[in-house]
Amino acid sequence: DAGVIQSPRHEVTEMGQEVTLRCKPISGHNSLFWYRQTMMRGLELLIYFNNNVPIDDSGMPEDRFSAKMPNASFSTLKIQPSEPRDSAVYFCASSLALGGGFYEQYFGPGTRLTVT
Amino acid sequence: QQQVKQSPQSLIVQKGGISIINCAYENTAFDYFPWYQQFPGKGPALLIAIRPDVSEKKEGRFTISFNKSAKQFSLHIMDSQPGDSATYFCAASIEGSQGNLIFGKGTKLSVKP
Numbered sequence: 001d002a003g004v005i006q007s008p009r010h011e012v013t014e015m016g017q018e019v020t021l022r023c024k025p026i027s028g029h030n031s032l033f034w035y036r037q038t039m040m041r042g043l044e045l046l047i048y049f050n051n052n053v054p055i056d057d058s059g060m061p062e063d064r065f066s067a068k069m070p071n072a073s074f075s076t077l078k079i080q081p082s083e084p085r086d087s088a089v090y091f092c093a094s095s096l097a098l099g100g101g102f103y104e105q106y107f108g109p110g111t112r113l114t115v116t
Numbered sequence: 117q118q119q120v121k122q123s124p125q126s127l128i129v130q131k132g133g134i135s136i137i138n139c140a141y142e143n144t145a146f147d148y149f150p151w152y153q154q155f156p157g158k159g160p161a162l163l164i165a166i167r168p169d170v171s172e173k174k175e176g177r178f179t180i181s182f183n184k185s186a187k188q189f190s191l192h193i194m195d196s197q198p199g200d201s202a203t204y205f206c207a208a209s210i211e212g213s214q215g216n217l218i219f220g221k222g223t224k225l226s227v228k229p
Contacts, residue, residue: 042205109158
């Protein structure tokens with residue numbers, strides 16, 4: 001299995017530009033999570049989907065952030081317009097959630113975003 | 117209520133020593149407590165997990181101790197090795213929450229040779 005795939009691995013952009021991060025979850029997984037990691041705030045959950053439906057987006061910092069999951073094998077996190085304080089490592093994770101029980105989250109390698 | 121508080125922020129241990137990382141929670145509905153390990157440049161990966169119906173779980177050199185009444189749990193790394201140097205995150209979850217985890221802030225462990 002290829003694991004969770006994220007692209008790009010590194011992104012450098014100027015303030016005000018649109019940034020799109022992409023994620024391909026593990027095949028067969030039905031939950032997908034977007035996290036942001038910074039030294040100051042640690043690992044923050046931004047949004048998660050179950051069966052392609054957004055379940056909790058309370059962690060999305062503001063309207064500049066949006067996420068979509070058009071199908072079971074692809075998700076995007078978009079920031080528009082980007083700001084320097086958005087600089088962070090963004091992780092996508094997936095899991096197989098079948099109702100009750102406990103599920104391991106498998107993380108991708110992350111996208112390091114730098115906004116200048 | 118939804119927070120998981122983790123300490124210390126950083127930890128330096130000599131090779132062969134015991135590393136101890138602590139976490140505390142408030143929400144008594146949490147019923148799954150995993151620990152994730154993250155190496156530089158990588159995503160976190162599941163290390164070991166426990167449910168509150170047991171007080172301890174051991175896997176190799178890694179042990180989770182769980183105190184339900186105190187709402188605390190800890191990770192012990194015995195015979196710590198330089199290869200254990202990483203950031204460790206505790207987390208908590210509620211059954212049926214589609215796998216949603218609440219993570220602690222992380223502990224950066226450095227094991228000195």
